Amino acid sequence: MDAEITEREYMHSGHVGCPGCGATIAMRFFLKAMGEKTVLVLPACCWSIIAGSYPQSTLKIPVIHAAFETGGATASGVRAALDMLGDTETTVVTWAGDGGTFDIGFQSLSGAVERNEDFLYVCYDNEAYMNTGIQRSSSTPYGAWTTTTPGREWKKMRKKNIVEALVAHRIPYAATASIAFPEDLLRKAEKAKGIKGSRFLHIYASCPTGWRIPSEMSVKIARMAVQTNIFPLYEVEDGLRYTINHKPRGYLVREYFRHQGRFQHLTDRDLDEIQKMVNEDWELLLRKAGERV
Amino acid sequence: MSEAAMQNRLFIPRSCLTTEGNKTGSWRFLRPRYEDKTAPCAAGCPAGEDIPKIEMLTAQGFFKEAWETILQENPFPAVCGRVCFHPCEGSCNRGEYDDSVAVHTLERFLSDTAARYDFRPSFARLPSRKERISVVGAGPAGLAAAWFLTLLGYSCDVFEASPEAGGVLRWGIPAYRLPADALRQDLRRFEREGIRIFTRRPMDRQFFAEAAGRYQAVILACGHGRGQSLSIPGEMEVGVIEGLDFLRMIRASEMAVGGGTEAVIVNGAGCGRSMDTLGEGEAAAEGSEFPGKIGEGALSSFDGLTAVIGGGNTAVDVARSVIRLGGKAVICYRRRRQDMPAFADEVRMALEEGVALEELVSPATAGRDGEEIVLSLRQMIVAGMEGSGRARVIPDGDKMKEVRVRRVIRATGAGPEESWMLPAVEGTKVLALSHCRLVSGEGKLVVVYAGDLANATKSVAHAIASGKEAAIALNALLREGSEAVIPRLQACAVGDGPALSMEVCLGGERRLRSRHIVSYTEINTDHFGFAPRITQPRLLVEERVRSFAEIDLKISAGLAMKEAERCFNCGLCNGCDKCWLYCPDVAVIREGEARRIHYDYCKGCGICVVECPRNAMSLGEGEGEG
Known part of the structure; x- marks a missing residue:
């Protein structure tokens, strides 16, 4: 069934990701597509921990741990160094969380892609600062509980649309992907690998610990985010050509929220409000993809 | 190196070990394991056929193996692929999703394929035993009993009153539903397995006296062949x-002429009576x-x-x-x-x-x-x-x-031909089972009433169920005594029974399956897409009414495989590898066809169990065998 997905592993067992960690599933799939000619730049994020503390490493490819705000800049430097060595084969990848992408690393990311540096920036998005204790980020969705948006102070701001921000830079390739759609994820990683210039991949990676969900539901929840249009799968080439990769059958967002502890405080009215926002965003995407006039 | 040069050197710590030294399996408090379960169709099939496995093998193109999987539980694939009322389809989980799998049509396809390529089956069979069993009536129940007793190592002689074996399959069901050739296709295997069928050998009370010396048991499966009157003026x-x-x-x-059934039928010379309605006049109609x-x-x-x-x-x-x-x-x-x-x-x-x-x-x-x-x-x-x-x-x-x-x-x-064919109702040595009735006594010939004589539902599938139950019960009785009959039958039950599995009885892999019957809510439908059910191709009405030609037509291998792919394979691992794919800890190991969890690293997140499309895994407490 999944014969096209290589058996080759670039990740070792024994990493210290939480049980059911979506970010580790994302990495496993991603590297299967990238192969060994990959250098990974890791700004501070969950993966800084998962990758192993010195002298261990859970990945079979070179990793550079970098400061939180330097994902874009470090990758630019690594690329320049490889160019000096005449290595055109190796792909430089920044692998950052949503905090390091949406908030703290945004300036260096924006700078690097504005220069159209030849690298692939991957944001695995678990919608808060998870490894420091579930603080909200600008990726945290409307309605979510975090330790910094507790109780009735749940987050009242919308999630930043990071893909659109990158598309606005008119980079050669930007796409979303999900751990629940491995074939789609691998295809996009392979496609990005073959493109020159700045590429951006936004991977939805569920977090049982921070989302207050049972670990076994991790992939199922990620799938529901796509099925409910909360996290549509699409890609944008040259900042212009939109392609929607998955057309869901129209499940209600309610289903997705119902399963997660971080949304338990929401009332039916709140959920109706959220459904409206999701519908609005989906319509906007359909218009951009030329499927609505 | 000068001090200045030393100061300009860049030192970067570099990791050189993997994380495999961390036995993260110690974090686990729930334990996933591979556990095949029972599909509702298999439990709903009176013959207890391993339908999810049959469809899995069919989808993979292993037609011979799929056909052998039917034979393991039912010696009549060509017959049942045509005349069974397929309760399996009524209990199919896919029915709640879009439309049930066309199990019946696929069974017919496999029997057609077996005939086309002249497959010779191989299956488990116990070593020969000394006991001899006689079976009265070569209908589906009697033949099934003989078949399963043969697999259990007994030698069987079948006695049939009419000129050809098959009972209702040969003399009752019309040819447009079950052509004689299709029946013969299944009957041929009986002879190959060494089962002797004596035709034109009607039964009477005298038979018992003679049988007592030569056989250890008699299976009475002469059916309900006598119609009941209307009782009106x-x-x-x-x-x-x-x-x-x-x-x-x-x-x-449409009696056999030349070749055909002669391979099966050992003519009993000097028989007393042929069929009631087959007098001299009809004999002329032969051929x-x-x-x-x-x-x-x-x-x-x-x-x-x-x-x-x-x-x-x-x-x-x-x-x-x-x-x-x-x-x-x-x-x-x-x-x-x-x-x-x-x-x-x-x-x-x-x-x-x-x-x-x-x-x-x-x-x-x-x-x-x-x-x-x-x-x-x-x-x-x-x-x-x-x-x-x-x-x-x-x-x-x-x-x-x-x-x-x-x-x-x-x-x-209809009722039995003779009133003494009715099974004894009570008595200390009478064992009333769901599809048959055992009567035994110290040093006496064991008599098993099977088929219509003992079945509440008179269908071919129930007759086969009866034959199987009779065989398993008789084996337990002869080997371990009457106390063992019920526990033995329970040990062979498919799901909650009463369907029984001969594969389980013979110690096959199926015995390892959990009895739990997989429900629709336990299927992860995310991994399936809607697909229309195949339509059984048939003759047009105007063609149908002109002759007794078979109505149901054959389907191609391509269509059969496509239909079999629709099967959820409830409770049965088909090697789809979703468990391997989604494991965050790279802790699912594939060794050929087998899958294994590496418990040194499995953190027990349970994603594999939820993502398993067909509930062939379980998550539980405790660290038992995995």
Whole structure:
């Protein structure tokens, strides 16, 4: 069934990701597509921990741990160094969380892609600062509980649309992907690998610990985010050509929220409000993809 | 190196070990494990066929292995692929998703494929035992019992009164549903497995006396071949025809000539009696072109209308046969169409072919008026429901109805040929099981009543279930004594029973499956897409009514594989590898066909269990065997 997905592993067992960690599933799939000619730049994020503390490493490819705000800049430097060595084969990848992408690393990311540096920036998005204790980020969705948006102070701001921000830079390739759609994820990683210039991949990676969900539901929840249009799968080439990769059958967002502890405080009215926002965003995407006039 | 140079050097710590030294499995408090379970279709099949495995192998193109998987539990794939009422499809989980899998059509496909390539099956069989068993009646129950007893190591002799083996399959069910060649395809294997079938050897009380010396047990499976009378005035005078006899005469006109069944049938010389209705006259019809010779004698003409009394499959078979002989037929049934015991699909096709249905009428009297018979019918009305879901009917006052017909055929149920064939009801040495009845005594011949004699539901699938139960029960009785019978049967149950598995009985892999029956909510439908069910190709109505040619047509291998792919394979690992794919800890190990969890690293997140599309994994506490 999944014969096209290589058996080759670039990740070792024994990493210290939480049980059911979506970010580790994302990495496993991603590297299967990238192969060994990959250098990974890791700004501070969950993966800084998962990758192993010195002298261990859970990945079979070179990793550079970098400061939180330097994902874009470090990758630019690594690329320049490889160019000096005449290595055109190796792909430089920044692998950052949503905090390091949406908030703290945004300036260096924006700078690097504005220069159209030849690298692939991957944001695995678990919608808060998870490894420091579930603080909200600008990726945290409307309605979510975090330790910094507790109780009735749940987050009242919308999630930043990071893909659109990158598309606005008119980079050669930007796409979303999900751990629940491995074939789609691998295809996009392979496609990005073959493109020159700045590429951006936004991977939805569920977090049982921070989302207050049972670990076994991790992939199922990620799938529901796509099925409910909360996290549509699409890609944008040259900042212009939109392609929607998955057309869901129209499940209600309610289903997705119902399963997660971080949304338990929401009332039916709140959920109706959220459904409206999701519908609005989906319509906007359909218009951009030329499927609505 | 100078001090200045040292100061300008860049030192970066570099990791050189993997994380495999961290045995993160110690974090685990829930433990996933591979655990195959029971599919609802398999438990719903009276013969307990391993349907999810059959469909898995079919989808993978392993047609021979799929066919052998049927044979393991049912020696009649060609027959059941045609005439089974397929309760499996009614319990199919896919039915709740889009439409049930066409298990019946696929069974037919596998038997066609086996015939086409002349597959020779190989399967588990216990070493020979000294005991000899005789089986009376070569219908589906008797033959199934002989088949399974043979697999259990016994040598079996089957005695059949009529000139060919098959019972209702040969002499009852019309050829348009089950051609003789299809039956012979299944029967040929019996001889290859060393089962001797003696035809033209009717049974009488004398038989028991002789059998006691030569056999350790007798399986009595002579069926319900004698029709029941209508008990109405005029029945004898107008010559009401018995439906089973009518069907038997039609089937007798296609007796084997040359080759064919001779391989199967060991002719018992000097037999006393052949079939009741096969006198000298019919013998002349042997090998003749059908239906040319049927016309000689009582059934000289099929012009005009024939009334068929009854609502079961026999009634429908009779009515549809009348149509094929050029007549017209009306079925008179005392309840409503939805109450008819006949298969709904058969009723629907009968009506398509022009059979009329008169509901809520019960015959009161019959009288002759020249060429015609006047049948007066009492009109009935529904007066509530019976426990079985059928309508309870009572006469609608004195209201009567009259039909004028050329002949009347009754199909109102059947009983055994002789009253002593009825199983003993009580007694210390009588063991009443779900599909058969064992009677044993110290030093006495063990008698097992099977098939219609002991079955509440009279279907081919139930007859096979009866034969299997008889074989497993008899084996337990002969090997371990009567105390062992019930525990042995329970050990072989598919799900909650009463369906039994011969593979389990023979110690096959199926015994490792959990009894838990997978429900629809336990299927992860995210991994499936809607797909239309295959439509069984059939002859057109106008082609159907012209001959007794088989109605259901063959399907191609491509279509069969596509249909088999629709199967969820409930509870059965088919190697889809979703467990391996989604494991965050790279802790699922594939070794050829096998999957294994590396518990040194498995953190017990349970994603593999939820993502398993077919509930072939379980998550539980404790650290037992995985």
